[in-house]
C-alpha cells in the first residue's frame with residue numbers, strides 16, 4: 001500500500017510538472033518556484049520549512065542538503081520577503097492598538113541579525129544554510145558592516161519610535177569585537193533613535209541565547225519597562241522568561257540558534 005501511495009504521489013507530481021510546463025508555454029508566464037528548481041518537488045522541503053519555523057524540528061545544524069534549491073528559491077524568489085512583510089503588518093496592527101503611557105516605559109525588543117538587518121547575502125555563499133555554521137567566516141562578514149536593512153522591519157522600527165515606544169535592540173553579537181561595527185551598520189541602514197542596544201559582553205559568554213536574552217529582558221523589566229512586543233527570527237529570541245506581552249517570529253529557514 002505504501003508503494004502504491006508513493007507511486008500515486010509521484011504521478012501527481014509529474015502531472016503537475018506537465019501542467020506547469022503547458023501553462024508556461026501557453027501563457028509565457030513562469031511560476032517562480034518552477035523556474036528556480038522549486039515546483040511540486042519542493043513539497044518535502046516546504047514541510048521541513050514549516051516544521052522548522054514552528055519549532056517542531058529537533059535543534060538542527062544545517063538545512064537538509066536536498067532542500068538547497070527550494071530554500072534558495074524561497075529566499076530569493078520573493079516569498080520570504082512577502083512573509084516578512086505579512087508578519088510586520090500583524091505587528092503594526094497590534095502596536096496600533098496599544099495606548100502608550102507618558103512615563104517612557106512602554107518598550108519593544110527587537111533582535112538584530114535577520115530581524116533588523118539581513119545576512120542573506122552571506123548565507124547565499126553558505127548555500128542558504130546547507131553548509132554548517134562557520135563562526136570565523138560569519139565574523140568576517142559582520143565586520144564588513146554591510147548588512148542591509150530588512151525594509152519592513154525598518155519601517156516598523158520607525159513607527160514604534162514615532163509612537164513613543166522605547167525600542168531596545170538585543171543581540172547575541174559580541175560587544176567587544178562587533179559592537180562598533182554593528183552600531184554603525186544599523187545607523188547606516190536607518191536604525192536611529194533606539195533607546196539602547198544590548199550586545200553580549202564577556203561576562204555573558206558561554207550562556208545560551210535563551211539565558212542571555214532572558215537576563216537582559218529581566219533587567220529591563222526590573223527597571224520598570226513594560227515589554228509590549230518582542231520580535232526575532234529565532235525561537236531563542238522569544239523563549240525563556242520576561243518574553244513580553246506578545247512575541248513575533250520572523251521567518252528564517254537558513255539557520256537555527258539554540
Ligand SMILES: [Mg+2]
Nearest residue numbers: 111113114233
Ligand atoms: Mg536573529
